[in-house]
Amino acid sequence: MKADKGFEKIISWKKARELNKEIYRLTTATEFSKDFALRDQIRRASISISSNIAEGFGRKTNKEFIYFLNVAQASCYEVKSQLYLALDIGYVSKLEFEPLFCICDEISKTIFGLIKHLQKP
Template identity: 35%
Template sequence: MAGVNRFTELLFWQKSRTWSKEIFQRTRRDPFALDRRLVVQINDSSESVMANIAEGFGRGTQGEFVQFLGYSLGGLNETQSHLVAAFDRDYLEREDYRTLFAQGTEIRKMMVAFMRSMVKTGSGVKHIRKYKSWSDEVWEMYEKFAGKQRPELYRS
């Protein structure tokens, strides 16, 4: 994650935050606001999307970050399911439903692409190439062709 020092700099976290806020605003309107159980569930699940991104980022390892991004995707799917229920109960207008569902899909695409880049072969922290210094390469050639080891003075 070169160039990213805080989870708040991740674009998919920023979009998750905006998405959660927009969902919260919709749940404050009647008749949605009267369905307290669904309001709590959809707000909790939408907030968990951004919270799991943040927690995974803070864990400090690539593996844990990817694991928490997986949890975040679960929360995203749960939120989209709650959006369907809200639409089916006539709590959301068709256009609000489409927009919110599409925003979730966009966030998912960004997260999945990021996760793939983290786990594909030859990527991520585990696969950082270690380059030999020019000096080490020269000494290795010396040892190979001269049949002698480099003097102790020049060993690292």
């Protein structure tokens, strides 16, 4: 299978894939792994980012793609909120929190840029 043919080229998707891996790594360790509700929710939200980018790419129109990019963007903000909670209750340290939050920021910015690009006449 050859990667980088379709949605795999999208920077936001690549970053979301990196985020997925880190979220799974983080939620497998320590007390986080035992908090099934938060663990599963942050995993689902993270997966939603990459999945919606890919699904939107597969749609026939820019309008549909933009819709799914907005869903991905919202899921990115959900992950950010859940990271704050994990920090507040001691599941992650500030040292673990910051790089993940930065990845979310990068994803948000690149999704925003892609939406603006797709909206051009």
